[in-house]
Amino acid sequence: MPALTRIKGWRSAAPERMYSTWFRSIFGHMTAGSDRSVLLIGGSGVFGSRLAEALIRDDVATVTIAGRSRAALDRVAGRLGCDAVVLDVTGDDLSGRLRELSPWLVIDAAGPFQAYSGDEPYRLARAALSVGAHYFDLSDDAAFTAGIGVLDDAAKEAGLAVISGVSSVPALSSAAVRAMSDDIERIDLIESMILPGNRAPRGRSVMAAILSQAGQPLPGTPEHGWVGSERVRIETGDGHHLTRLASPIGAPDLVLMPERFGAREVRFRAGLELATMHRGLELVAGAVRIGLIRSALPLLRVLHPAARLLERLGTDVGAMRVTLRGVTRSGNAVERVWTLTAAAGDGPHVPAIPGRVLVNRLSQGETPPGARACLDDVSLTECERAAPERAL
Template sequence: MRWSVLLLGAYGLFGARIAARLAREAGWRVLLAGRDARQAQRLADTLRAAADCRAELTAVAVDAQSAGLAALLRAERPDLVINCAGPFQGRDHAVPRECLLAGAHYVDLADGRDYVRDFGPALDALAHEHHLLAVCGASSVPGLSAAVVDRYRGDFAALHGVHMGISPGNRTERGLATVAAILSYVGRPLPWRRGGAEYAVHGWQQLQRRRYAGAGLRWLAACDVPDLDLFPVRYGLAELSFRAGLELRRLHFGLWLLSWLVRAGLVRDLAAHAGTLKRASEWFLRAGSDCGAMHVELHGLDAQGRPLQRCWEIAAADGDGPQIPATPAVVIAGKLARGEIARRGARACVDLFTLEECLASLGGFAIRTRYG
C-alpha cells in the first residue's frame, strides 16, 4: 500500500507523537513539516533510527499559514494532511481549504469551539465536490469524548447529562499552542447547560475537586471545548459541562486569579502572554507527577425509569498523557489508508471510529481505563 501523509506541526507536542506512530507504517511516505527545517530534520533522523521505523520519512520546511503551503501541496500531492499546527482559536479555515483544493483528505486536532462549529458549514460543499473527507477535532475533544458517550449511552433509557474533565500531570511536556489555547478562553463566557437551558460560566472558574484513580486529587475549572456546541444537538442533553485542571495548586489557582482580571476587563488578551506564562510554569517542572487523567460522567434514567449515573475514566502514567489526544488522528489516518471510511464531506470528529479502536491504538502505552 502506497500512502502519503503531510504532517503539519510535526515536531510539536502532539505532532511528534503522531509522527512516531505513522513512521511504523510500511509503505507509507510521511512528510514531517514545520517552520524550522532543522527541527523537522532532527525528528526525521531520530525516527529513522528507531527499530520499528518502516515508513519513508522526509523533512519539509513550511509555514502552514503562508503561501508556501499551497506550493508544497501541489509539488507533493499527499493523500492526507494532518494539521497539528495550533492553536486553532481565532483561525479561519484557509489551511483545510487549500488541502481540499489540492486533492488531499484533511484531519486536524482543533479544540477551538468556534473553529469546529463553523468547520462543516464552511467546507462541506468543497469536500463533497472533491470527494474528500475533512475532519476537525480529532483529539481528546470531541473525538475521544464523543466516542465514549456513543459507547455507553446505550446503558441509559434516557440520557440527560454529560459532565467531563481533564487534568494532565505537571511533569508531562506542555506545548506552546496548548498553553495559548487555554489562555484564550480564561475569564471569558462559556455556554454550559442546566435544566435544559444554556447559561454562561466563565473560563477557569466554577472550581471543583475530583479524585482520579491513578492520578489523585485534582482541582478542575470551566474549560471551553467544541463539545459545548456539539453535544446538546447530538445527544439532546439537558445538562452539560466541561472542566480542566492543572495538577499543581499554585498554577491552577494562579490561573484562576488571572481569570478574574480578564473577566473584569483589566487584561484583554491573556493568550498574548502564552510564552511568558509557559516559561513561568516550567519553573515547577520537578513538582507533581507525570500522571494525567480524563473523565466522562453520564447520568439519566435506566430502563425502569430509575436514576442512573456512570463514569468512564482514562489515566496515563510515565508522561504518556499526550498520546491520548494524538490517537484519533492516527486511527483515522489508518482507516482512510485501508479504505475503511467511506464518508466524505467536512465534519467534526464524531462517528469515524469506536472507543475500542481508539483504545487498541493506545496499546503499549502506560494508559488504563475504567467504567462504573
C-alpha cells in the same frame, strides 16, 4: 514560488511493537513505498510528533512532518526516521506548496486553533481540498470544530474527508459517550474532564490555547474559562486515585454534544496539577473576567518559560474522565463513568490516538467523504486498542 526546504531523517533502529501487528491484522498492511503520503503540520510539536511516531510504526503511508522551525523538525525527523519540510501555512500560495508535495492526507496538529480566525479560518483545509487531499485536524476549539461543516459540499463533491477534532475532544470523549449510552433513553448530563500531570510536556500552542480562554465566555454555558474551581477525585482503577483542582474551559463538546446526544447539560473541566499554578491561572482569568485586562494571551511570553521551570515538580500521571448521567429505556436512573489514566509521561500520546485510528480507517476506504466534526468516526474499542503498549 519559493522552494520548500526538505530535511531528511534516518530510520530508527527501534523494534516494531505489538500494536503495529494488531493494526495490520485489523486494517491490512501497505508498504511505506505506496503512493499514500501524510503531510503532518506541527509534526515536531508535543502532539504532532506522537501522532507521527504512531503512523510511521503502522506503516500505512509515508509520513512527512512540516513546520516553521528547521531545528525542531531536524531533531524529530532524525529520531523518527521520516522526511520533513519547512512550511509556513500562513505564507503565500499555500495551495501551490501543497501541490508540490502532493499529499494524500494533510493533518493539522499545530494550532492553537483558537487563533484561526479572520476571514479564512479554514485556509489549510481549503488548500488541501484544492489539491485533492483529505484533511484532518486535532482542533480542541469549539467554534473552529463546529464550523468545519462549511466545507461539506466541497468535500463531498471532491470525494474527500475533512474531519475536525480528531483528538481527545471531541473524538475520544464522544466515543466514550457512545459506548456508555446504548441503552440510554435520556441523557441529563455529560461531563468531561482532562487533568494532565505537571511533568507532561506543554508546547507553546497548548499554553496559548489555555491562556486564550482564561476569563472568556464559554459557548453554550454561563461560565467563563478558568473562573472558579472545584476539587475532584478520580479513581485510577488500581486502588489509587488522583485529587486535583478543575475549572471550566471551552471545548467542542459544549457546542456539539447537546445536539448529537440530546444531552440536557454538557460540562467540560480541566486542571493543572500544581495548585499554585492553577490558582494563579484563576486569578488571571478573574482579571480578564472583570475587565482589568483584555486577554491573558500576552502573558504567554512570561508564563510559558515559567511553566518550563516548574516541570520537575508534581508527577507524570494524568487522567481523562467522561461521566454520563441519564435514564435507561427501562426507567432506571444511572451514572456511568469512563476513565483513562496516563502514567510515565504518556499523557501527550492520548490526543494522537483517534488520529491514528482514523488514518488507518481512511487507508481502507472506511471514512465517508464530507466535512464534519469527529463525533462518530472512531469507536472507543478502537481507541483503547490503539495504545496497548503505553502506560494507559
